[in-house]
Amino acid sequence: MNRQVPKPPGIAEALLRWFCSEEVVETLLGDLYELHGKRTAALGKWRADIYFFMEVVDLFRPFAWKKKHNLITNYRMLFKLSLKIARRHFLKQKKFTLINIFGLTLGLSSFLLILFYVNHELSFDRFHVNSDQVFRVNCSFQDNAGNVTTLVNSPPALAPGIRGRFPELEKISRLRYTQNCLLSNEGVHFYEDRGYYADSVFLEILQFELLSGSPTTALVQPNSVVITEDMALKYFDDPAPLGETLLLNNTISLEVTGILANLPANSHLNFDFLISFPTYIVPEGYASDLSSWGWLGFLTYVKLQPNTDPEQFEAGLANYFEELNPDDPSPIRPIVQNMSDIYLGSVDMTDDLASHIRSGNRFSMKALMIVAILVLLIAGFNFSNLSQALSVNRSKSTGIRKVLGADGKSIVFQLVIESLLLTFFSLLLSIGFVYLVFPFVSRFANWEFYPGLIEIQKVVPVMIAAGIFIGILSSFYPALGFAKMNVVKSLKGTLKTETRSPLQFKNVLLTLQFAISISLICASLIIFKQINYLRNTDTGYTSENVVVIKTLPEDMSRFYKLYKDRLVQHSSVLQVSRSERVIGDPWPFSVIRNVDEGPEMNKRIFFNQVDYDYFTTMGVLMDSGRSFSKEYMNDSTQAIIVNQKAVGLLELENPIGEQVHFFELDGPRTIVGVVEDFNYTSLHQELGPAAIILPFIDLEYMYVRFHPGNPKNQIAILEDTWQQLTTGTPLEWKFMDADLESLYHSEEKLSSMIQAFSILAILLACLGLYGIVAFMVSKRIKEVGIRKVLGASVFSLYSLFIKTYIYQIMVATVVTLPLTHHLLNGWLENFAYHIRIPWWVYPTAALLLTLITLAAITFQILNAARVNPSRLIRQE
Amino acid sequence: MAKLGAFEELVLLSVGCLGDGAYGVAIKELLRKKCKRNPSVGALHSALYRLEDKGMLKSWEGGATSARGGRRKKFYMLTAYGIKALEEAHQIRAVLSKNVPGLNLAFNE
Numbered sequence: 002m003n004r005q006v007p008k009p010p011g012i013a014e015a016l017l018r019w020f021c022s023e024e025v026v027e028t029l030l031g032d033l034y035e036l037h038g039k040r041t042a043a044l045g046k047w048r049a050d051i052y053f054f055m056e057v058v059d060l061f062r063p064f065a066w067k068k069k070h071n072l073i074t075n076y077r078m079l080f081k082l083s084l085k086i087a088r089r090h091f092l093k094q095k096k097f098t099l100i101n102i103f104g105l106t107l108g109l110s111s112f113l114l115i116l117f118y119v120n121h122e123l124s125f126d127r128f129h130v131n132s133d134q135v136f137r138v139n140c141s142f143q144d145n146a147g148n149v150t151t152l153v154n155s156p157p158a159l160a161p162g163i164r165g166r167f168p169e170l171e172k173i174s175r176l177r178y179t180q181n182c183l184l185s186n187e188g189v190h191f192y193e194d195r196g197y198y199a200d201s202v203f204l205e206i207l208q209f210e211l212l213s214g215s216p217t218t219a220l221v222q223p224n225s226v227v228i229t230e231d232m233a234l235k236y237f238d239d240p241a242p243l244g245e246t247l248l249l250n251n252t253i254s255l256e257v258t259g260i261l262a263n264l265p266a267n268s269h270l271n272f273d274f275l276i277s278f279p280t281y282i283v284p285e286g287y288a289s290d291l292s293s294w295g296w297l298g299f300l301t302y303v304k305l306q307p308n309t310d311p312e313q314f315e316a317g318l319a320n321y322f323e324e325l326n327p328d329d330p331s332p333i334r335p336i337v338q339n340m341s342d343i344y345l346g347s348v349d350m351t352d353d354l355a356s357h358i359r360s361g362n363r364f365s366m367k368a369l370m371i372v373a374i375l376v377l378l379i380a381g382f383n384f385s386n387l388s389q390a391l392s393v394n395r396s397k398s399t400g401i402r403k404v405l406g407a408d409g410k411s412i413v414f415q416l417v418i419e420s421l422l423l424t425f426f427s428l429l430l431s432i433g434f435v436y437l438v439f440p441f442v443s444r445f446a447n448w449e450f451y452p453g454l455i456e457i458q459k460v461v462p463v464m465i466a467a468g469i470f471i472g473i474l475s476s477f478y479p480a481l482g483f484a485k486m487n488v489v490k491s492l493k494g495t496l497k498t499e500t501r502s503p504l505q506f507k508n509v510l511l512t513l514q515f516a517i518s519i520s521l522i523c524a525s526l527i528i529f530k531q532i533n534y535l536r537n538t539d540t541g542y543t544s545e546n547v548v549v550i551k552t553l554p555e556d557m558s559r560f561y562k563l564y565k566d567r568l569v570q571h572s573s574v575l576q577v578s579r580s581e582r583v584i585g586d587p588w589p590f591s592v593i594r595n596v597d598e599g600p601e602m603n604k605r606i607f608f609n610q611v612d613y614d615y616f617t618t619m620g621v622l623m624d625s626g627r628s629f630s631k632e633y634m635n636d637s638t639q640a641i642i643v644n645q646k647a648v649g650l651l652e653l654e655n656p657i658g659e660q661v662h663f664f665e666l667d668g669p670r671t672i673v674g675v676v677e678d679f680n681y682t683s684l685h686q687e688l689g690p691a692a693i694i695l696p697f698i699d700l701e702y703m704y705v706r707f708h709p710g711n712p713k714n715q716i717a718i719l720e721d722t723w724q725q726l727t728t729g730t731p732l733e734w735k736f737m738d739a740d741l742e743s744l745y746h747s748e749e750k751l752s753s754m755i756q757a758f759s760i761l762a763i764l765l766a767c768l769g770l771y772g773i774v775a776f777m778v779s780k781r782i783k784e785v786g787i788r789k790v791l792g793a794s795v796f797s798l799y800s801l802f803i804k805t806y807i808y809q810i811m812v813a814t815v816v817t818l819p820l821t822h823h824l825l826n827g828w829l830e831n832f833a834y835h836i837r838i839p840w841w842v843y844p845t846a847a848l849l850l851t852l853i854t855l856a857a858i859t860f861q862i863l864n865a866a867r868v869n870p871s872r873l874i875r876q877e
Numbered sequence: 878m879a880k881l882g883a884f885e886e887l888v889l890l891s892v893g894c895l896g897d898g899a900y901g902v903a904i905k906e907l908l909r910k911k912c913k914r915n916p917s918v919g920a921l922h923s924a925l926y927r928l929e930d931k932g933m934l935k936s937w938e939g940g941a942t943s944a945r946g947g948r949r950k951k952f953y954m955l956t957a958y959g960i961k962a963l964e965e966a967h968q969i970r971a972v973l974s975k976n977v978p979g980l981n982l983a984f985n986e
Contacts, residue, residue: 028901028949028951031941031945031949031950031951032901032902032905032945035901035942035944036902036905036918060918062923064922064927065919
């Protein structure tokens with residue numbers, strides 16, 4: 002026989018080794034090699050190789066397969082053992098178990114709360130039947146300077162105009178905001194401002210639940226009204242007052258033709274009643290009527306045929322708008338927006354009527370979600386760090402388990418089981434906790450919803466997934482450490498956990514926790530500063546001691562002059578005026594151009610209609626020229642006052658006396674005065690050019706400026722004087738400064754939420770650190786004793802322990818700085834007027850965190866450092 | 878007594894014939910020469926493992942040769958139980974064969 006052994010094909014051998022168990026593979030290969038040698042001699046190398054290969058394939062038989070486990074294991078027993086070990090471990094390490102449960106419960110609770118909130122935000126308007134077929138038509142408008150304004154509103158002629166013109170259009174309906182109106186039923190009367198005039202098909206497009214009445218007929222007849230159940234109880238003390246009569250503004254009687262179930266909290270439309278559209282009469286003095294294609298004062302909802310491409314419909318609509326007015330250089334462009342996108346997707350749009358449309362902010366939602374995840378991660382890191390630190394104490398038992406035949410997998414399994422047990426126990430606790438605190442949190446954060454069964458069903462799977470994720474994530478790394486542990490060393494007790502490497506996993510996690518904490522502190526500081534800035538910025542008007550009064554426009558036109566005359570006789574009343582829009586609400590816009598230019602030079606300008614003495618009442622200063630005055634007869638139709646921005650817009654050097662075309666109304670108007678730029682909306686928007694004219698319609702809002710004094714007396718004066726004039730119509734008033742507070746409500750909400758979570762995150766991080774330091778001190782207690790004997794002072798011992806954490810905080814600050822800076826700048830850019838992030842925020846945050854950290858660990862270290870060293874060293 | 882397949886019986890007999898030299902390749906060659914069988918390595922070893930499981934064979938590891946790439950041979954020998962099984966199988970055949978008319982049971986080497 003050839004002594005030179007011919008080599009069989011390696012790939013076949015590899016294949017055999019892959020599927021074949023180690024016990025049999027050597028015997029089989031031996032036989033195969035021997036046969037291969039003989040076959041090579043007899044048949045030649047090539048055929049021998051083929052035989053070899055076929056034999057290998059033929060060996061794919063059960064007896065040769067790799068066995069999954071060498072040992073016959075009883076899984077149920079093993080699992081029970083795991084549970085038993087876990088329980089013993091938890092009971093033995095009570096302090097650390099409590100820290101873990103506490104941290105995980107807080108983390109999971111905040112995650113759950115935010116999940117409910119996010120679920121609510123995302124659920125908006127999805128309860129409607131066929132909500133994917135329902136759209137709102139918004140209108141966007143661009144002036145020749147390129148300024149784009151998008152309104153959620155549309156013109157009144159749109160709905161009747163395109164009905165039947167587009168095959169994909171199934172139904173279309175308008176809404177007109179009722180604004181403030183007075184409803185009454187036999188002595189029960191209230192001001193109501195949450196209502197719309199609606200076309201008859203409205204309830205067929207948006208199928209709000211009707212308790213009684215028919216969605217197809219309820220809004221057909223003029224003078225019909227559909228009210229919510231709450232309102233039915235409020236006026237009639239009867240949940241189904243079908244056929245009863247409500248009196249609108251003391252003049253028009255409305256028949257109740259339908260009762261709506263109270264609207265769900267996740268509807269962007271928020272109304273109490275709907276009046277049939279034919280009841281609507283355009284108020285006297287308005288420049289437009291219901292056939293207008295330019296009056297953006299309505300809401301239009303359409304229902305399209307199933308499977309229609311909304312973009313195609315939008316393009317068709319845009320064409321139609323252009324055809325209607327081919328000469329208009331700055332046409333209105335319709336934008337079709339799906340129902341499910343309205344709530345979160347309308348941040349950049351304004352409602353020209355300032356009706357009660359709910360609008361959300363995707364940014365806040367995401368910010369809160371991220372913060373909640375960070376808090377959860379911190380709790381997970383705590384578990385990870387503590388289990389790793391505790392692994393030293395368990396090294397002996399782990400060693401013995403290994404000697405007795407536990408493989409790496411079952412050691413990992415043990416820790417993962419412990420972690421999952423803790424996580425799910427905490428999950429149960431957190432569900433109970435959330436159930437308890439939800440009412441408080443929702444009041445604090447101004448949430449309008451309460452999670453029902455459906456919401457809970459949606460959230461529970463996510464929570465379970467989060468629990469599994471955080472449970473496995475936080476136990477996996479320490480478990481691997483356990484599995485890799487050297488058996489001999491762990492049994493001898495010479496295993497060291499403290500390696501000097503700064504990149505140790507535990508240190509990385511601690512640094513990450515510090516980084517998250519610092520980011521959150523920075524975010525809280527900046528958001529707080531920004532809100533303060535918004536509140537304290539010089540707005541150009543004075544809101545203190547001003548009362549805003551809201552009455553019916555009809556009452557206002559009837560009684561205003563008399564009321565004003567009587568009020569100013571009081572010594573405490575400084576000035577009285579009125580306007581169409583209050584400060585803080587979006588102002589409507591129109592177009593303006595110099596008198597010698599053509600319509601193609603129209604520029605966008607915001608405007609307000611006000612009465613005499615407006616600027617003195619509001620404390621707005623004149624830059625030049627004069628205010629409106631009764632001495633000039635033509636002021637009401639021919640005068641206009643603009644702000645400084647508008648002067649820039651019109652490129653005028655000496656604005657006083659210049660003539661402009663405004664609103665395409667009447668003839669040209671003369672600029673009689675220029676006011677300083679005052680902030681008439683919120684500081685989210687950049688202050689735009691504004692024009693102010695005397696009113697051509699009835700105004701709704703009245704302002705009374707008092708001398709500083711007792712608010713109660715001030716209100717008494719207003720009420721008494723009003724009652725002397727009228728017969729029982731109520732007066733609605735509010736203090737302007739208090740009202741303006743609500744402008745930045747959503748920011749304050751976000752701010753307080755983020756602050757709460759920051760505190761929570763820092764608390765959790767400190768808790769984890771407390772645990773680790775407690776452990777470190779106990780492990781190094783002998784070292785402390787020896788150092789003391791050798792003359793170390795308490796302070797030097799102290800610094801020995803804390804210096805790692807100080808370094809880590811410094812590293813964390815540097816690491817987190819760019820990202821935090823970027824994110825915060827992104828948020829600030831939401832505001833036209835915002836602070837610059839001052840440099841000292843970051844060091845302050847780091848310092849703050851250092852102090853909190855030291856506070857958490859100092860006590861334990863000093864306790865250990867002050868003990869008599871002889872006691873420490875004797876301890877064995 | 879556990880069931881014994883025809884091929885298993887042949888393998889048992891071969892192991893018995895080979896005495897101290899009964900390992901995979903040797904058994905395979907014997908089966909080829911004397912029994913006109915050419916089992917694959919897989920078929921043979923699967924039978925060997927099965928018989929070992931049944932307790933009819935026992936095995937030990939032998940010396941390595943270079944022809945086997947330095948691997949040890951796995952030798953087999955019959956257990957008492959294995960011998961009993963063979964006897965029983967033979968008994969059954971003998972009884973049945975005797976009752977078959979015209980069957981020539983003459984034995985020639």
